[in-house]
Amino acid sequence: MGRTVYVNGAYVDEADAKVSIFDRAFLFGDGVYEVTSVIDHELVDADAHVERLDRSLRELGMAWPCTPDELVAMHSELIARNDIDEGVVYMQVTRGEAERDFHFPADTPTSLVAFTQKRGLLDNPKAETGVKVVSMPDIRWQRRDIKSTALLAQVLGKQAAVENDAYEGWMIEDGHVTEGTSSSAYIVKDGTVITRPLSNAILPGVTRRTIVQLMAETDVTLDERLFTIEEAYAADEAFLTSASTFVLPIVDIDGRLIGGGKPGPVARRLRDIYIQEARRSST
Ligand code: PDD
Secondary structure (H helix, E strand, C coil), rough: CCCCEECEEEEEEEEHHHCCCEEHHHHHHHHHEEEEEEEEECCHHHHHHHHHHHEEEEEEHCCCCCHHHHHHHHHHHHHHHHHCCEEEEEEEEEEEECCCCCCCCCCCCEEEEEEEECCCCCCCCHHHHHHHEEEEEECCCCCCCEECCCCCHHHHHHHHHCCCCCCCEEEEEEEEEECCCCCCCEECCCEEEEEEECCCCCCCCCCHHHHHHCCCCCCCCECCCEHHHHHHHHHCCEEEEECEEEEEEEEEEEEEEHHCCCCCCHHHHHHHHHHHHHHHHHH
């Protein structure tokens, strides 16, 4: 017996979970997804993930496969059945199974699958050491605000990072950092956190949203503006956020040490207050 996963209304063993080769996510990347973290057996920021999923579905003209409440209940059921104390729930909605043709199929129900990944999130050694980042051109499409399953550019970017002994790739467009291959990007200069404003150029990170809200309650100021990789090299600190890593300090960008190669106080503090808030508000 492996994990229990969810496929279109059924909870099944992962070995028995099957989707069609005609599924449009398989053929076209025609699907959207969410990754929600789990702490203490509870979902973190579930409402914000539901909201972003709703937006992704609307932008692509896809119908909800169930109600938002049913989606959250399904997540909780997977957490319980797989005894996930810490980890993530991955879910994706696709435009469903249809004869291969580019335009949207008529009267085809969307498909919903989900699975859990058990992993330690709170005691992450990378939060203590910090991580290394390399920069690369952003070769993605123009609608990065949609959380689409079409992730080939990010797969290539992450692979290039790993081959360069780095944890993450920061993508650059018109001389400015957009974001990480699977995380939001920030630098810190003179006590101010700088991050790119939301637009079609980046994914609206759920963790970014919470961090921005929490920052308003501290003396850390926020400047939402574009920044260059050269500014990042000269920053006091740098960090990244995502649902599966929370806040991770960055100590090296393209071989230049940031903050003397040690995690900085702003990133450390934001990680602490994020985790505190996540534990307090998880559902
Ligand atoms: N990635 N930007 C990109 C391109 C991402 O893929 C992600 C998340 C983020 C951060 O978003 P959030 O805080 O909502 O996780 C930013 C997820 C974790 C993934 O694909 O696994």
